[in-house]
Amino acid sequence: MTPAARLQAAIEVLDQVIQSAAEDGPPADTIVTRYFKIRRYAGSKDRRAVRELVFRAIRRTGERPESGRAAIVGLANDDPELLELFGEPRGPDVLRDGEAAAPRAIVPHWLEPELSPLVSSEEWPALIERAPLDLRANMARTTREAMLAVFPGAEPTPLSPWGIRLPSDSRIDDSQPYLEGLVEVQDEGSQLIALACHPQPGQRVLDLCAGAGGKSLALAAAAPDATILATDSNRARLGKLLPRAERAAAAIETRLLSPPRELEELDDWRSGADVVLVDAPCSGSGTWRRSPDARWRLNADRLDRLIAAQSRLLDIAAELVTPGGSLVYAVCSLFSREGARQVGSFLGRRSDWLVQDILPGAGRLDGSGRILTPGHDSTDGFFIARLGKPC
Numbered sequence: 108m109t110p111a112a113r114l115q116a117a118i119e120v121l122d123q124v125i126q127s128a129a130e131d132g133p134p135a136d137t138i139v140t141r142y143f144k145i146r147r148y149a150g151s152k153d154r155r156a157v158r159e160l161v162f163r164a165i166r167r168t169g170e171r172p173e174s175g176r177a178a179i180v181g182l183a184n185d186d187p188e189l190l191e192l193f194g195e196p197r198g199p200d201v202l203r204d205g206e207a208a209a210p211r212a213i214v215p216h217w218l219e220p221e222l223s224p225l226v227s228s229e230e231w232p233a234l235i236e237r238a239p240l241d242l243r244a245n246m247a248r249t250t251r252e253a254m255l256a257v258f259p260g261a262e263p264t265p266l267s268p269w270g271i272r273l274p275s276d277s278r279i280d281d282s283q284p285y286l287e288g289l290v291e292v293q294d295e296g297s298q299l300i301a302l303a304c305h306p307q308p309g310q311r312v313l314d315l316c317a318g319a320g321g322k323s324l325a326l327a328a329a330a331p332d333a334t335i336l337a338t339d340s341n342r343a344r345l346g347k348l349l350p351r352a353e354r355a356a357a358a359i360e361t362r363l364l365s366p367p368r369e370l371e372e373l374d375d376w377r378s379g380a381d382v383v384l385v386d387a388p389c390s391g392s393g394t395w396r397r398s399p400d401a402r403w404r405l406n407a408d409r410l411d412r413l414i415a416a417q418s419r420l421l422d423i424a425a426e427l428v429t430p431g432g433s434l435v436y437a438v439c440s441l442f443s444r445e446g447a448r449q450v451g452s453f454l455g456r457r458s459d460w461l462v463q464d465i466l467p468g469a470g471r472l473d474g475s476g477r478i479l480t481p482g483h484d485s486t487d488g489f490f491i492a493r494l495g496k497p498c
């Protein structure tokens with residue numbers, strides 16, 4: 108493919124990404140892969156180049172643009188080499204006078220007021236910079252030192268004692284330690300959520316929104332003798348946990364929940380969990396650096412629905428914690444309504460619950476919890492709080 112043809116391909120992919128974002132369809136990554144599945148003539152260099160153009164355009168454009176062409180015109184306005192490709196054979200049509208270009212932005216304008224006041228605009232560029240690849244050493248079966256020696260370019264993460272940081276483009280899925288379950292891919296911020304749960308041997312720990320089990324696996328590695336139940340309402344996600352647990356040699360029970368009957372289905376855990384983790388569904392605004400197209404999929408209705416779901420899940424979790432036990436609430440979001448204000452509302456409903464200190468030295472205090480951000484902590488963005496149920 109010529110450079111002009113690659114630019115035209117990027118426009119076509121972006122059109123599909125825009126449509127998918129509007130319809131809550133698959134993410135940009137999947138769309139790029141699908142695009143090339145039926146275009147076998149494109150070589151690996153072409154695929155890489157088109158992908159790079161697509162993601163540069165997505166990162167540059169905060170709000171969902173009107174078309175792939177508008178996104179690429181915006182990108183080209185910043186890059187004269189791209190401008191020259193318009194009108195070339197197999198390339199995009201010639202630029203029209205005054206043609207609309209998608210405006211450059213990091214945070215969509217309508218979401219600026221949602222950000223925690225701690226996330227100042229100086230930090231915004233880090234929200235969409237490429238993320239490193241973090242691994243978690245499976246402490247039940249190895250040590251961080253042993254794993255640091257295995258991966259070239261590996262550094263210990265500064266905040267999590269389990270973490271190993273590799274350069275962004277590292278591949279580990281065919282490495283022996285990964286296949287043997289000695290390491291898992293997990294952002295340092297996610298590791299800190301498991302650390303905030305502080306699971307102890309013999310405890311009963313419930314991971315209410317376990318998804319594919321990233322936090323459950325970290326909890327099992329930290330306390331192999333704890334009883335861990337991983338639940339989720341999404342069968343496909345929860346189904347991915349079992350093979351991962353097998354690889355890690357972790358004992359984790361799973362249970363599929365059917366909202367709105369979660370409490371009935373967890374009757375045997377009512378007031379019975381020493382720790383309940385609510386890693387709640389959220390906007391994902393803390394992970395824009397990994398999924399920059401997430402900015403294009405959010406809308407006010409969807410955000411309101413997520414906030415209502417978080418509040419409901421917190422109330423469910425409160426019923427499951429044993430007196431004297433803890434509820435750990437986490438979201439990969441930097442929006443106050445999903446983080447500090449969400450927990451503030453919970454404490455308004457249950458004023459006898461106690462705010463517990465977590466993760467000294469990591470992140471910054473934000474209301475009754477802590478906020479971690481890519482700019483301040485070099486992790487994905489998270490809000491984490493730990494609340495104690497009165498005895």
Ligand SMILES: C[S@@+](CC[C@H](N)C(=O)[O-])C[C@H]1O[C@@H](n2cnc3c(N)ncnc32)[C@H](O)[C@@H]1O
Nearest residue numbers: 316317318320321322339340341366386387388
């Ligand atoms: C942020 S993700 C969890 C990520 C997961 N803990 C991990 O470490 O990979 C939120 C999860 O909440 C689940 N969820 C949404 N509503 C739920 C409900 N009512 N009960 C249980 N899980 C729910 C979603 O299916 C999703 O997997």
